[in-house]
Amino acid sequence: MAFESDYVWMEGKMVPFNEAKVHFLTSSLHYGTGVFEGIRAYSTPNGPAVFRLKDHLKRLIKSTQVLGMSELQYSIDEIYNATMELVRLNKMEECYIRPLVYIKEGGWNLTVDGVTIDLSIAVWKWTNYLGQEALRRGVRANVSSFPRHHPNIMMTKAKVAGNYVNSVLAKTESLRAGFDEAILLDPYGYVSECTGENIFLVRDGIIYTPHRYGVLEGITRDSIIKVAEDKGYKIVEEQISRDQLYIADEVFVTGTASEVIALREIDNRKIGEGSMGPVCADLQETYSKVIHGQDKKYEKWLDHIYKDGTAEAREAV
DSSP: OOOOOSEEEETTEEEEGGGOOOOTTOHHHHHOOOEEOOEEEEOOTTSOEEESHHHHHHHHHHHHHHHTOOOOSSOHHHHHHHHHHHHHHTTOSSEEEEEEEEEEEOOTTSOSTTOEEEEEEEEEOOOOTTOHHHHHHOEEEEEOSSOOOOTTTSOTTSOBGGGHHHHHHHHHHHHHTTOSEEEEEOTTSSEEEESSSEEEEEETTEEEEOOGGGSOOOHHHHHHHHHHHHTTOOEEEOOOOHHHHHTOSEEEEEETTTEEEEEEEETTEEOTTSSOOHHHHHHHHHHHHHHTTOOGGGGGGEEESSTTOOHHHHHTO
16 A cells, blocks of 8 residues: 655645654654544545545544543644645545644653644545455454453544554454454443444344444444435444344445445354345445435535536646
């Protein structure tokens, strides 16, 4: 995966990619005290558009609040404008967008009080996180030996950098065991989420997903719930046991990076027919239309980089 681009928005200004640097002795690097977002821009008939940008930025600010950081010096509108301009300057039709808030000075006494925080944003070209083949066939997963964080220990509603050590441990274990993804149970033994995705199961036409109390409230999760309800599906949020996954008609996961992906096998057990089921296929197809600007019903979720969408507008940048 190549992360290179022409520019990075670094602490309030555009800088060339190779100049986007933070000092080694930034405490966020040592203690994981950064917060971030993962956002996608997609090609549409009217040029590239960022999906639910302000919703992601609101969650970014909420993550700083959960961590107890001081108020960020940039407003949501300023971050929004910086993101849009960054995608324009890098002339990307589709890309991944990564804003990161970090401690620039202080924090060595293990507190976020009295520190200086700042924000930088990068963009890079990226296709589906789990691979294009996964979109069609689904992937194999296992239940990890590493449980998800207790919600009163690592603050599961925030995208804190340090939280993702949990995901790294689980994902590495699963890949080494020959699987594609890991499913994490919560501290009480119920299904929580995957390393970078929320999880759903389908049984007798009803879609079930774990309660929000112990999972990251994914923007894609929220989008799929709204789309599914609009299509007439019943959504139930409840505790889900591990064995409920095994006997489900379908299991699928959602996330900004992975989008909508079926789990065709869990713990060496075939799920349903062992391939992507009809509900997942339906939602995957609809979601693809939504993010690519082919469903006017959800146009409000798209922020178009070039307002008139013309080739001339793009060439003028």
